[in-house]
Amino acid sequence: MSDNFDSLYEEIIRDHYKNPQHKKPLEHIPFVQNPSCGDKVRVAITLGPDGTIAEAAFDGSGCSISMSSADVLADLLAGKTPQEAKAMVELFLAVLRGEKDPSELEQLGDAMAFQGLVRLPVRLKCAALSWRAALEQIEKLL
Numbered sequence: 001m002s003d004n005f006d007s008l009y010e011e012i013i014r015d016h017y018k019n020p021q022h023k024k025p026l027e028h029i030p031f032v033q034n035p036s037c038g039d040k041v042r043v044a045i046t047l048g049p050d051g052t053i054a055e056a057a058f059d060g061s062g063c064s065i066s067m068s069s070a071d072v073l074a075d076l077l078a079g080k081t082p083q084e085a086k087a088m089v090e091l092f093l094a095v096l097r098g099e100k101d102p103s104e105l106e107q108l109g110d111a112m113a114f115q116g117l118v119r120l121p122v123r124l125k126c127a128a129l130s131w132r133a134a135l136e137q138i139e140k141l142l
């Protein structure tokens, strides 16, 4: 991977951190926490009348990786069925665990920006946090 790719990815992560489109105050949903970094996040998923996800939103606090990852996730889930959403979240988590090739993230839009983290194990938990929170919510919808 070239340095140009890395800086493109950094730019995507920075944009989602500074200008999140899907961050709003939520209630009645427990936070999922990452004690090693102090991140906490919760994710709300709302189905529309056609059974696809009308809106995904998050709130919480933490480092730029955890917060930008949550915004990327929320972007991606809108319009998907719960089954599609579950498959996407599981793919992302499998890449972070090293079970799938990082290039698989190219199917997941801006989530590809996190593929460089596979080389930075301490940040993996930050990136995975909101996706784990989303998976809990998606499983309630299946």
Ligand code: ZN
Pocket (backbone or CB within 6 Å): 034, 037, 038, 039, 062, 063, 064, 065, 066, 125, 126
């Ligand atoms: Zn973090």
